[in-house]
Amino acid sequence: MLENLNRYNIILASKSPRRQELLKGIGLPFSVMTKDVDESYSSDMPVFDVAPFLSYKKAKAFEDKELPENYMVITADTVVIVGDAILGKPKDYEDACNMLRLISGKKHSVVTGVTVHTKEKTKTFSATSKVSFETLDEEEIKYYVETYRPYDKAGSYGIQEWIGYVGVNSVEGSYFNVMGLPTQKLYQILKRF
Amino acid sequence: MLENLNRYNIILASKSPRRQELLKGIGLPFSVMTKDVDESYSSDMPVFDVAPFLSYKKAKAFEDKELPENYMVITADTVVIVGDAILGKPKDYEDACNMLRLISGKKHSVVTGVTVHTKEKTKTFSATSKVSFETLDEEEIKYYVETYRPYDKAGSYGIQEWIGYVGVNSVEGSYFNVMGLPTQKLYQILKRF
Numbered sequence: 040m041l042e043n044l045n046r047y048n049i050i051l052a053s054k055s056p057r058r059q060e061l062l063k064g065i066g067l068p069f070s071v072m073t074k075d076v077d078e079s080y081s082s083d084m085p086v087f088d089v090a091p092f093l094s095y096k097k098a099k100a101f102e103d104k105e106l107p108e109n110y111m112v113i114t115a116d117t118v119v120i121v122g123d124a125i126l127g128k129p130k131d132y133e134d135a136c137n138m139l140r141l142i143s144g145k146k147h148s149v150v151t152g153v154t155v156h157t158k159e160k161t162k163t164f165s166a167t168s169k170v171s172f173e174t175l176d177e178e179e180i181k182y183y184v185e186t187y188r189p190y191d192k193a194g195s196y197g198i199q200e201w202i203g204y205v206g207v208n209s210v211e212g213s214y215f216n217v218m219g220l221p222t223q224k225l226y227q228i229l230k231r232f
Numbered sequence: 233m234l235e236n237l238n239r240y241n242i243i244l245a246s247k248s249p250r251r252q253e254l255l256k257g258i259g260l261p262f263s264v265m266t267k268d269v270d271e272s273y274s275s276d277m278p279v280f281d282v283a284p285f286l287s288y289k290k291a292k293a294f295e296d297k298e299l300p301e302n303y304m305v306i307t308a309d310t311v312v313i314v315g316d317a318i319l320g321k322p323k324d325y326e327d328a329c330n331m332l333r334l335i336s337g338k339k340h341s342v343v344t345g346v347t348v349h350t351k352e353k354t355k356t357f358s359a360t361s362k363v364s365f366e367t368l369d370e371e372e373i374k375y376y377v378e379t380y381r382p383y384d385k386a387g388s389y390g391i392q393e394w395i396g397y398v399g400v401n402s403v404e405g406s407y408f409n410v411m412g413l414p415t416q417k418l419y420q421i422l423k424r425f
Contacts, residue, residue: 040371040372040375040398061397064394064397065394065397065398066394173416173420178233179233182233201257201258201259204254204257204258204415204416205233205259205415205416205419206416207406208406208416209405209406210403210404210405210406210407211402211403211404212402212403213400213401213403214403214407222397222398223366223397223398223399223400223401226397226398227366
């Protein structure tokens with residue numbers, strides 16, 4: 040599958056072990072290389088544009104002039120959106136608990152932006168999934184944060200962890216997108232790249 | 233969590249490694265014991281009733297008189313429904329490919345029925361998720377069946393395998409339910425058992 044990509048050395052520019060696992064799931068060989076990128080964005084940017092914008096910024100950190108012909112860079116950024124607010128990674132224990140209190144008992148959006156970048160072509164897209172949480176009680180929130188320490192996770196939760204098993208009623212859209220990579224959409228784009 | 237169940241020895245009556253993994257995800261200690269059960273059902277049974285009916289039958293195979301006071305048995309059955317037809321496990325290679333051709337490019341339902349059974353109480357419920365598949369081409373169908381041999385899977389696919397990564401557009405409902413156990417609904421029922 041994806042023999043059309045055989046001419047490329049594929050680089051996933053993400054430290055996230057979840058994203059590495061998801062790209063593996065598609066069946067593509069790749070290596071991992073990351074660059075430090077300033078992840079700021081304009082405060083008046085529409086919230087649904089932030090994740091694709093940041094994925095584009097991460098891809099452009101691989102300067103065209105230093106990118107060899109046969110390299111393809113894949114970057115991604117995931118944000119959790121509640122109402123008009125973006126939830127990033129929690130600063131500390133209390134911040135993590137507060138984020139979970141915010142998403143408890145309601146539906147929020149998870150947007151992953153992805154950029155596929157070669158010397159000739161750059162393609163950015165995004166996918167949105169809606170996640171409904173059951174009402175979480177204080178005991179559940181504290182148990183989860185203490186046990187799973189979700190400090191590297193936007194919105195303070197991993198859907199593939201205990202909180203996802205017991206707290207998520209329903210997903211509308213791609214489950215893997217909530218984990219950090221919209222694998223099906225990425226596969227379709229790579230097939231036609 | 234679920235300290236209310238400490239008085240029970242919990243038995244998961246399922247050979248499925250996926251279900252064992254999902255029940256582990258809830259954080260409950262359990263052991264596995266299965267009984268042979270006749271999995272037939274009346275041909276005029278409404279298709280959405282079949283999975284809960286079969287889970288009930290599997291639970292009742294643990295006769296009340298032999299079930300000790302402090303035991304809780306959890307059973308489950310998952311079916312794939314396309315239109316009015318139930319897709320079971322495929323008989324052979326050709327049957328598996330035909331099932332995938334049938335679900336390609338459309339939406340189907342996955343119903344998991346669950347029964348929680350103790351000497352005093354038996355509770356049966358079910359959860360339905362809708363799964364949308366992208367159009368799969370013949371090369372993808374054959375590659376999947378040859379590589380993943382989905383002969384133990386209702387509908388001939390595992391959503392957590394390659395075909396799920398590249399072929400599933402969208403799930404409405406619980407993702408874990410599609411894998412074989414509606415963990416969130418089960419957790420809520422166990423909390424109040």
